[in-house]
Amino acid sequence: MLVGDVTQPLSAKAETPERLEQYAGMLDEAFWFAAERLALAQLDTLVVLVADRGQVFDLRNTPQLHVFAGEDIWGDPALSALGEAPRPTNFSCDADLATFISEELASHGFDISESRGTFEPLGDPEHGVGAAFVEPVMRLTASAGCRVVPIHVNAHVAPAITGHRMVAFGRALADALALTPKRVGILASGGLSGDPNGMLAGWIDDVLDRWILARLATGRSHDLGTIFDIESQGLRGATGEVRLWIAAGAAMEQAGYAGRLATYIPLHHAAVGTAFMHWGGSRWP
Amino acid sequence: MAVGFGMASSHAPSLFAETYGGWQRVWERFSGGNVGPPELAAEGPETIASFVTRTAAAFATLREQLTAYAPDALIVLAGDQNEWFDAAHLPNLMIYAGEDDIVGFHNFGSDDVEPRLLPWEHPERFGVRLRVDHELAEHLLAGLVREGFDVAISRKLPSREDPRRAAPHALVRPLPLVLPTIELPIVPLMMKTVERSPAILNGERCLELGRAIVSVCSTSRKRIALYGSGGLSHDPSGPRAGWVDEPLDRWVLEQFANGTPERLGALYSFRSGWTESGTGEIRTWLPVAAAMDAISPGTQATVVDYFAARKSTVGCGWAFWPDKTEARVA
Secondary structure (H helix, E strand, O other): OOOOOOOOHHHHHHHHHHHHHHHHHHHHHHHHHHHHHHHHHOOOEEEEEOOOOOOOOOOOOOEEEEEEEEOEEEOOOOOOHHHHHHOOOEEEEOOHHHHHHHHHHOOOOOOOEEEEOOOOOOOOOOOOHHHHHHHHHHHHOOOOOOOOEEEEEEEOOOOOOOHHHHHHHHHHHHHHHHOOOOOOOEEEEEEOOOOOOOOOOOOHHHHHHHHHHHHHOOOOOOOOHHHHOOOOOOOOOHHHHHHHHHHHHHHHOOOEEEEEEEEEEEEEHHHEEEEEEEEEEEEEO | OOEEEEEEEOOHHHHHHHOOHHHHHHHHHHHOOOOOOOHHHHOHHHHHHHHHHHHHHHHHHHHHHHHHOOEEEEEEEEOOOOOOOOOOEOOOEEEEEEOOOOEEOOEEEEOOOOOOOHHHHHHHHHHHHHHEOHHHHHHHHHHHHHHOOEEEEEOOOOOOOOOOHHHOOHHHHHHHHOOOOOOOOOOEEOOOOOOOOOOOOOOOHHHOOOOOOHHHHHOOOOOEEEEEEOOOEEEEOOOOOOHHHHHHHHHHHHHHHHHHHHHHHOOOOOOOOOOHHHHHHHHHHHHHHHHHHOOOOOOEEEEEEEEEEEOEEEEEEEEEEOOOHHHHHO
16 A cells, blocks of 8 residues: 555565564564653653644645644544544643743744644544554553643655754754753654655665664764755655654753664565664763 | 845724724724723824825835836735634744735725725625735745745645635735735735744844845845835734834834844844734834845835824834845845
8 A cells, every 4th residue: 555556676575474574573562662661751741743744734834843732632543545443532732831842942943833722634624633643642652641742843845844953943842841840751753764655655765764873873963954955756755754853863862862773674565664762761971 | 136125014904994983993893992092082083184194195105116116026924813824723934835816805995984894795895816926935935944944835725714814914905005016926924923922933033034035035036025014013902902002113113214123133032911912013024124134234214104093003104125126236
């Protein structure tokens, strides 16, 4: 479904049913591990960085940076094309923190779009916020029980926000969160390289992915700022969502944490380079 | 050719009424139940008649100046008041870059009769259609994002069921009076202004926006003019309705006239009941001033007119920055 009739790279042949079974196990384990860490962190709120794919926004309004400051948000991640039954899910939001973050970011030169009150998805009023938000937040916060602040970043509609700006945004986000007494975590959901349903669906730029992950693991999110300074077909599609990782990395580095890679799979059948990285625990020396 | 001319004006609803009765009806609608300041009582029929005359002359001056500049397109900085957007979707900066015309309603004379005419019920009389320079809008959008402005993208007009919300009044109300011809295409650059949101551009950011507009437009071959639509101080329907902040307005205009827009960076650097609500629309003037200053440092605006019209709840101003094409080329 994700790759359509796009000619696949030779490496995709290695993804036999047995290998895919193994990958599924690795991903389940990564999710379980991340959820456990999140629960141990005893967060009040989880800030979720995510890129919209025409569900929350549409041609009428596509913000570059958007903070949802309502009381709750909902979405249905079910894939009707796969025969999945509807699974509408609600998430309680931390409107106060969202309002605070918006104000702080705006005061530091970020032109934040915002939503207040009832969640009104423009692009897909029936299904709400996309699966990139619903699936991981549902799995990761099931036992953590924290509220969320959804922050949407434009990664898919040209002209999209630059990588340099995501570095600055991440740092400013960390500075804002440092001012609150709440225990807050950040989740970036999206990427890495890939173009699901696009012209390069199934092709993974594992070289780029590994370079990005290496930079984040060594506290150098700043180096990622130039990625979107060039035009390349390899930077379209899900690869644009690397912006979320840049922001998360910059934020956590600003807070004094190093990234640690848990899992990376250049997963052709998912049409994206799939990685789990976490920050926290010990700070920089 | 790029940017070479700038102007700004108020667009208060009273400014499009020509009778004392019309102004009174607008006051009653926007007074918010306030009795207003003592000066309000002095605004009798004679004063209002002079406001009407001065308004017509001021808009005519802006139109003459803009016509003389002969622009290919006009970038309009304007706020949105629950027209294209509401609290559910509230951009801080947004450019509409679609190909469809903007269709809405002006209110010229709608308050001069009792009961007042509702413009959306008389499209043949009040209808306005504005063309959009789609190409320049895309150019500006891409350039501003590249320069670090988080401009929301709009390529399709919001379809609101309520016809009152067809288009921002900051566009469709004043533009028929200032455009050399209604066919002149515009680029709407919408700014968050009146929403009492703490997440909003401060004065410095507005000035930076103006400088960036000049930079981005410098690669365009078009003759571009800027227009800030909104302000000056006002709080319609709010607790300060009628209490025009005349010292603020005059200080702002003084900076334009002196060619010292950098001093306006202090505006909106703190929160105050006096700088929120409609007064937030002064934001639309700041990028124009900064843009003209970027083209030719120290450029002094001509303040065409200003009056504190309590009955309109608005400090009403008009200004233009002269044609700076030659300065830029030099």
